[in-house]
Amino acid sequence: MSRIVVAADFGGTNLRSALVDANGEIVDRLDVRTPASAAPAVILSDIVKLFRAISARSPVPPVGAALGVPGLIDADAGKVIIAPNVAGFRNLVLTEPIAAELGIPVFIENDASAAALGEHRFGAGRGTRNLLHATLGTGIGGGIVVEGRLYRGAKGLAGEIGHIIIDPAGPRCNCGSRGCLESMVSGVAFAERARRIIASGASPVLLEIVGYREPTAADLHAAAKAGDRQCEAEIRHGGHLLGLGLGSLVNVLNPEAITLSGGLLAMGDMLLAPMKESMFSIAYGPASGTLVRLSTLGDEAGLLGAAAVAFERVESVAPQA
């Protein structure tokens, strides 16, 4: 019987959990609504309840548990420093109280870092030693695997690839800087581009798609697919800039592969073709051989990422049976 871990993914809407075996097979699943209360005691108690419920269904006692959280994490201290989209998650030590209740080791990790480890162990990054994973969604996140292990850096912050500067004269980012990759290419950035196109009156196609709603990156793509040249040019330019950012990272990290996940991948080659072109045009010397692969984990990426973190942590204490 393969070893099993409890994996969980803390999102803004749902707190998802699963039992995952060492091959990355999801043995069972259980989701609840994300705790509505911002009180740490409520959050902790809801997580403990969920972990108890899913553990009770396991065919063998789980050897460990891990939770992916969208935010700044001090993984070694088991602490959420801040998770901007989750009320109550601020300087909150999670792992100790949960582990005390469950009687198994519990770990937390930044969700994008966990996703990188998930791709490396179970997904598109299998077989690589050094991997860069980029999550292309509302924001831009990332995770780095070095010599087969998750690279966390000094304070668990490594992989914040959305906040590399690619244009000092670029737009203001949510983080306060100017010209961050995320401020120029992301769900939020494309939505802002769509808003401006509508305001300029340049695209009747986009206006008809959006109506009186707030526009989204998906609207920009829909208008481009419907033949709107300006919307298509915005996506292609975004792909070009994304390639400059990823190409810069290739020159610094020289990974075997870059894996990509996230909602922006729905834009397909309209985004990815110019991305690859600019990325490989700046990749230096042998780095031009870097592989680009799309995530194979789909909706389960968050859970499998957390599972990969749990297995890596447990194995680093007791080698795999």
Added chain:
Amino acid sequence: MSRIVVAADFGGTNLRSALVDANGEIVDRLDVRTPASAAPAVILSDIVKLFRAISARSPVPPVGAALGVPGLIDADAGKVIIAPNVAGFRNLVLTEPIAAELGIPVFIENDASAAALGEHRFGAGRGTRNLLHATLGTGIGGGIVVEGRLYRGAKGLAGEIGHIIIDPAGPRCNCGSRGCLESMVSGVAFAERARRIIASGASPVLLEIVGYREPTAADLHAAAKAGDRQCEAEIRHGGHLLGLGLGSLVNVLNPEAITLSGGLLAMGDMLLAPMKESMFSIAYGPASGTLVRLSTLGDEAGLLGAAAVAFERVESVAPQA
């Protein structure tokens, strides 16, 4: 008696060598002119002769040797892929033939990567687990230490921090890309800035310093120190851009410290104060605690870097006595 390695540094002018002990003490030194011939057999034979001569002076038999080379290196294969400034260094396997002659393990490494490991083991990076080292000279190079070991990436290319894009509309770089860090802040970039200032007739001070020579970065600094506002503004702006590049890398790598070496450090706070300001303004969350330290290894950085590589490689086979 401490173990001793042979360390060497292959420069455009001199081929330097030293005996170095495990504490980073230079026991003896021997330099020769860099081989004038581009014939691989001559280069190899000159290196072997030098290594034999310096080894013969060692109080104990050296346990290994390493050579730092300015270029693209496949360290695991012991091969120089290309070293632009050294004729004959192209797809040249160095380590096997030299090791066969000397009877000890021989390694090569990119000189900036070796410098990073040298700072980590013997210099300003001592005591860190994760370190970024930047060499600020004619060009911009770098090296990355992860969890106490040199990070080489897939093909030994990791750390090419001079070729991250910081402005898509920036000047053309020697590598062919546009707006690389090196194309905007480096000895070459500052010299180009000085050339333009002279051509524009805007700085009598700079013109008097340079006369009919080709201007250098040092001339730009001398004019700035003599009170020329435009020259000072150029250096400060360069520092600002350098900070954006290093700050981006801090967000990706989250090192405990950044160490700096190279000729541009002679510009002092005129370069470093705006560098730190922009670097810390974009550093994300806890990364704002990253230490910035100047190299303490001075002229010996190249030799001590190579020595650190030799010790790391030898220890990875046989643990330290």
